[in-house]
Amino acid sequence: MNIIEPKSGASLILKKGEILKVTDIEGCQVSDMLLYNLNNHDEKISAGKTFDYEECILLTNGNYLWSNQSNKMVKIIEDTNGRNDFLLAPCDSKTMKHFYNISEYHPSCFENLYQGLNKFGIAKETIPSAFNIFMNVIFNEEGKLNVAPPTSIAGDYVCFEAQMDLIVALTACSALDSNGGSFKPIGYDVLENK
Amino acid sequence: MNIIEPKSGASLILKKGEILKVTDIEGCQVSDMLLYNLNNHDEKISAGKTFDYEECILLTNGNYLWSNQSNKMVKIIEDTNGRNDFLLAPCDSKTMKHFYNISEYHPSCFENLYQGLNKFGIAKETIPSAFNIFMNVIFNEEGKLNVAPPTSIAGDYVCFEAQMDLIVALTACSALDSNGGSFKPIGYDVLENK
Numbered sequence: 001m002n003i004i005e006p007k008s009g010a011s012l013i014l015k016k017g018e019i020l021k022v023t024d025i026e027g028c029q030v031s032d033m034l035l036y037n038l039n040n041h042d043e044k045i046s047a048g049k050t051f052d053y054e055e056c057i058l059l060t061n062g063n064y065l066w067s068n069q070s071n072k073m074v075k076i077i078e079d080t081n082g083r084n085d086f087l088l089a090p091c092d093s094k095t096m097k098h099f100y101n102i103s104e105y106h107p108s109c110f111e112n113l114y115q116g117l118n119k120f121g122i123a124k125e126t127i128p129s130a131f132n133i134f135m136n137v138i139f140n141e142e143g144k145l146n147v148a149p150p151t152s153i154a155g156d157y158v159c160f161e162a163q164m165d166l167i168v169a170l171t172a173c174s175a176l177d178s179n180g181g182s183f184k185p186i187g188y189d190v191l192e193n194k
Numbered sequence: 195m196n197i198i199e200p201k202s203g204a205s206l207i208l209k210k211g212e213i214l215k216v217t218d219i220e221g222c223q224v225s226d227m228l229l230y231n232l233n234n235h236d237e238k239i240s241a242g243k244t245f246d247y248e249e250c251i252l253l254t255n256g257n258y259l260w261s262n263q264s265n266k267m268v269k270i271i272e273d274t275n276g277r278n279d280f281l282l283a284p285c286d287s288k289t290m291k292h293f294y295n296i297s298e299y300h301p302s303c304f305e306n307l308y309q310g311l312n313k314f315g316i317a318k319e320t321i322p323s324a325f326n327i328f329m330n331v332i333f334n335e336e337g338k339l340n341v342a343p344p345t346s347i348a349g350d351y352v353c354f355e356a357q358m359d360l361i362v363a364l365t366a367c368s369a370l371d372s373n374g375g376s377f378k379p380i381g382y383d384v385l386e387n388k
Contacts, residue, residue, distance in 0.1 A: 042319035046323070047241065047242065047281075047323065048281065048283030048284075048322075051281045051339065052283055053292065055338065056337045056338055057281065057333055057337035057339060058336065058337030068322075069288075070288035070289065070292070087251065088242055088245055088246045089240055089242030089243045089246055089262070094263075095264065098247065127262070128322065129242030138335075139333075139335065141334055142250075142252065143251035143252030144250050145245065145251060146249065
């Protein structure tokens with residue numbers, strides 16, 4: 001298994017048909033994921049399109065994640081925990097200031113995502129909301145939301161089957177409240193389709 | 195009042211402190227709105243940042259709409275209807291095919307937004323999810339959502355106070371289900387701050 005150290009990130013190419021398995025090694029740790037079309041960087045993961053086509057805010061086993069150009073990017077084919085978030089944008093330095101009053105340097109998902117994407121020539125200005133694996137954002141019918149600790153336990157994983165050739169960026173999230181108060185690693189594997 | 199004809203769009207500059215008033219002239223009609231920083235087109239409206247900072251999915255009087263760079267773009271200072279949507283991406287030609295089985299040309303918010311933005315040199319590939327004024331997307335705690343007819347009646351309006359100099363694109367939405375089954379105009383005014 002490839003290891004993403006706490007508060008860091010990784011990026012990779014995932015070819016059509018391959019499966020990305022993302023594992024919460026210790027439990028209670030979020031991983032932000034971004035997807036770009038390998039052959040057209042203008043096409044990328046879109047929360048708004050996914051909510052529209054899947055007719056659901058909460059995405060798990062059987063759901064697709066869609067692009068801003070209305071194409072399927074990945075299918076979720078396994079999800080042992082079942083709770084992920086697609087509402088909230090990646091934490092950044094201003095998030096750290098706003099919610100934690102951290103003014104000095106602190107790693108963030110935004111930084112870790114754009115550093116991973118940079119080697120593929122993708123600019124940070126293009127970064128949309130990420131799919132937040134294991135993140136537990138609770139909301140009611142009036143729309144009020146709060147970030148609760150992930151319900152994932154050690155060894156929980158989500159498998160994504162690529163529907164097109166993709167660039168993937170992943171993090172081990174750097175925002176304390178999203179991860180139940182401590183920073184932990186994330187694991188990932190690329191598997192051949194059976 | 196400026197009139198956006200059914201299934202069309204408009205764009206304008208809104209300077210810091212000015213107020214944009216968007217009116218549902220006949221009732222039961224959605225208007226998609228995009229915001230870009232006039233002086234930095236890489237900065238634009240972000241659903242994910244807004245949900246995060248406002249800690250709410252449903253935005254109305256008193257809420258701010260935030261940018262992808264974590265800055266406030268507008269404040270909602272009046273909202274006579276009170277129901278808007280920020281979950282769903284603008285309808286496009288593929289949405290029309292998917293939900294309505296329309297294969298021939300049909301106007302869409304995506305087309306009307308990018309045509310409005312084009313004159314400011316903003317490319318359609320940059321378009322994020324729009325703030326959908328008067329749109330009535332109902333969801334439950336399990337995340338299941340459905341698009342219901344707007345609750346707005348003739349003369350309802352929302353006022354947005356600009357927090358920075360902005361480019362604004364607006365539509366009279368072209369998707370039947372979003373508008374209670376008929377296409378109607380939208381009105382808008384730019385008002386000086388009192």
